[in-house]
Amino acid sequence: MNGVANLWSYLSTTPLLWLTATILGYLAADALARRLNNPPWANPVLMSVLLIAPVLWLTQTDYATYFEGAQFIHFLLGPATVALALPLWDNRDTIRRSIAPIVLALLTGSIVAAGSAILLARAFGLPTEVILSLAPKSTTAPVALGISEAVGGIPTLTAVLVILTGIIGAMTVTPLMTLLRIQDWRARGFAVGVAAHGIGTARAFQVNPTAGAYAGIAMALNALLTSMIVPPLVRWLM
Amino acid sequence: MLPTLALLLSCQLLGEVAARGLGLSVPGPVLGLALLIFLLRVAPALAEHLRPTTGVILANLSLMFVPAGVGVIGNLDVLSKDWLALLVILVVSTLLAMLTAVGTFIGVQHLRKGPTP
Numbered sequence: 001m002n003g004v005a006n007l008w009s010y011l012s013t014t015p016l017l018w019l020t021a022t023i024l025g026y027l028a029a030d031a032l033a034r035r036l037n038n039p040p041w042a043n044p045v046l047m048s049v050l051l052i053a054p055v056l057w058l059t060q061t062d063y064a065t066y067f068e069g070a071q072f073i074h075f076l077l078g079p080a081t082v083a084l085a086l087p088l089w090d091n092r093d094t095i096r097r098s099i100a101p102i103v104l105a106l107l108t109g110s111i112v113a114a115g116s117a118i119l120l121a122r123a124f125g126l127p128t129e130v131i132l133s134l135a136p137k138s139t140t141a142p143v144a145l146g147i148s149e150a151v152g153g154i155p156t157l158t159a160v161l162v163i164l165t166g167i168i169g170a171m172t173v174t175p176l177m178t179l180l181r182i183q184d185w186r187a188r189g190f191a192v193g194v195a196a197h198g199i200g201t202a203r204a205f206q207v208n209p210t211a212g213a214y215a216g217i218a219m220a221l222n223a224l225l226t227s228m229i230v231p232p233l234v235r236w237l238m
Numbered sequence: 239m240l241p242t243l244a245l246l247l248s249c250q251l252l253g254e255v256a257a258r259g260l261g262l263s264v265p266g267p268v269l270g271l272a273l274l275i276f277l278l279r280v281a282p283a284l285a286e287h288l289r290p291t292t293g294v295i296l297a298n299l300s301l302m303f304v305p306a307g308v309g310v311i312g313n314l315d316v317l318s319k320d321w322l323a324l325l326v327i328l329v330v331s332t333l334l335a336m337l338t339a340v341g342t343f344i345g346v347q348h349l350r351k352g353p354t355p
Contacts, residue, residue: 079250156313224271228263
């Protein structure tokens, strides 16, 4: 018994345990989603969190300890953002051809995503730092964290709200677009990329490659735009 | 794989240096993205060398959001107090943003009667 306790106290202090648990949790969640044919409700990020969070709770592991291991994966969000240059580059001709709908849908979608969150949060009377954490929720995590910090939000809360937004977008986009009878994959992908960043983009790639490419375009452009519009929007609406 | 990782990290690093050095509100990785597009413009042959590695990274994008998502356990106090308001805000705001974007995209395209590839 003492041996087990010793082993646990050793493992729980090395990054190895939670790094491995994160990858295994994701592989299990992703395999399950594929087995179910990727329905909108079986989101891989949500299911991974639902697998890992109870383990942390049961073993009384705090987030800081978990993050010691998980940070290596979290860190990859930075290079992954840079890597988005590639789908943008590959689609440069298509982007040039539909530049007007792309620019205008990006502007309106991005402003509504941040503006409606700020106004609704004010209407619900949420604390200021929560509203500021909420404002960049539709842009990709590394960008949102930077914006949250810059405007005075709580970065770790922003991270959770960003992930939830992505999951909500990924789960609702297919039923919403089907309900509206929108068949244009470019418009469908672009909308989920603007509103629900990388998780929405991952969903779009599951459904249709054109939708995925346009979601990637929207997400990358929105990363640029959100960091420019959230600080003035916050000053204006708060 | 390693040269591609080195290039991605270098772009991010230069972006970070530029963002902090110039006091910009644009995050470093976004400037790194812009820098990489510029590099691809200058040397289009680069794309084929980068693609195998960037393809793997982008195909597993969901994995990279898991550590931040697990952060839910560190914010249970705020979330448990305002969870219903936050959930309503996130759902309504996300649906509004998607409706606005898809409406604008299709509307503008219709107005221009643009070419459909």
